[in-house]
Amino acid sequence: xxxxxxxxxxxxxxxxxxxxxxxxxxxxxxxxxxxxxxxxxxxxxxxxxxxxxxxxxxxxxxxxxxxxxxxxxxxxxxxxxxxxxxxxxxxxxxxxxxxxxxxxxxxxxxxxxxxxxxxxxxxxxxxxxxxxxxxxxxxxxxxxxxxxxxxxxxxxxxxxxxxxxxxxxxxxxxxxxxxxxxxxxxx
Numbered sequence: 001x002x003x004x005x006x007x008x009x010x011x012x013x014x015x016x017x018x019x020x021x022x023x024x025x026x027x028x029x030x031x032x033x034x035x036x037x038x039x040x041x042x043x044x045x046x047x048x049x050x051x052x053x054x055x056x057x058x059x060x061x062x063x064x065x066x067x068x069x070x071x072x073x074x075x076x077x078x079x080x081x082x083x084x085x086x087x088x089x090x091x092x093x094x095x096x097x098x099x100x101x102x103x104x105x106x107x108x109x110x111x112x113x114x115x116x117x118x119x120x121x122x123x124x125x126x127x128x129x130x131x132x133x134x135x136x137x138x139x140x141x142x143x144x145x146x147x148x149x150x151x152x153x154x155x156x157x158x159x160x161x162x163x164x165x166x167x168x169x170x171x172x173x174x175x176x177x178x179x180x181x182x183x184x185x186x187x
Contacts (some may be wrong), residue, residue, distance in 0.1 A: 009071075017039055
């Protein structure tokens with residue numbers, strides 16, 4: 001296992017600790033919110049680090065192409081779910097924000113499964129919209145953990161990029177599927 005994959009694995013393994021700090025959070029144990037923030041920021045840094053290391057050291061691998069986005073999804077989905085459900089926080093994600101974020105990822109995952117079933121291969125590369133979505137989702141989580149009163153601005157921006165990137169990935173997925181159908185019909 002190369003260094004980039006170890007960093008991605010660390011991010012995945014940090015998720016239960018992040019979730020636990022939020023489950024056990026209470027206003028009397030406000031320090032747990034900052035522990036969660038620290039774990040989340042380590043996850044954000046590790047996301048940037050594993051990608052940088054993989055490219056610079058030419059350690060891009062099939063495992064890394066799965067572990068890196070999986071780590072992002074686990075960390076972000078758990079953050080949106082927990083920061084919606086933990087009712088002891090003054091600022092938290094509304095249910096609709098959490099549903100938009102999770103729905104996009106579920107649709108992309110189901111699309112990837114369909115493409116894999118049709119092609120027996122899949123090569124989904126992150127797009128600029130996907131990277132912007134991840135960035136703004138991470139920022140939204142950070143401002144909610146910091147309990148910033150204008151956090152809604154960040155989650156609205158995150159939702160807009162989430163929808164745009166979801167539509168972009170869906171259109172690309174349909175192009176891949178339709179291309180294989182038209183290729184078969186032209187034979």
